[in-house]
Amino acid sequence: MSELNKLRWRCRRGTLELDLLLLRYLEHAYLSATSDQQQAFLRILDLEDIELMPYLMADRLPADVDLAQLVIAIRTLPAALEMVEQAVTVNGASN
Numbered sequence: 001m002s003e004l005n006k007l008r009w010r011c012r013r014g015t016l017e018l019d020l021l022l023l024r025y026l027e028h029a030y031l032s033a034t035s036d037q038q039q040a041f042l043r044i045l046d047l048e049d050i051e052l053m054p055y056l057m058a059d060r061l062p063a064d065v066d067l068a069q070l071v072i073a074i075r076t077l078p079a080a081l082e083m084v085e086q087a088v089t090v091n092g093a094s095n
Helices: 003-011 016-030 035-046 049-057 065-094
Strands: none
Touching (some): 003 035
């Protein structure tokens, strides 16, 4: 099993919301992240869902600066991707 597939498996959580947020980061940002950011993502995956949910679904941030930056990146990534996908759809439909 490849390393990326192992990470995909680790992104599977107890809630669909966490699954989607973690998988979206893995698919769209993890490979281009710095090694420090990748290590922070691995640390995020080590958290229990009960710890992770308030970070990703609410306004709480971890005390650790690296984890806090990653949480912000994960939270904002879906919105950024959605805007890009909408722009592509609109531009594709108008051509």
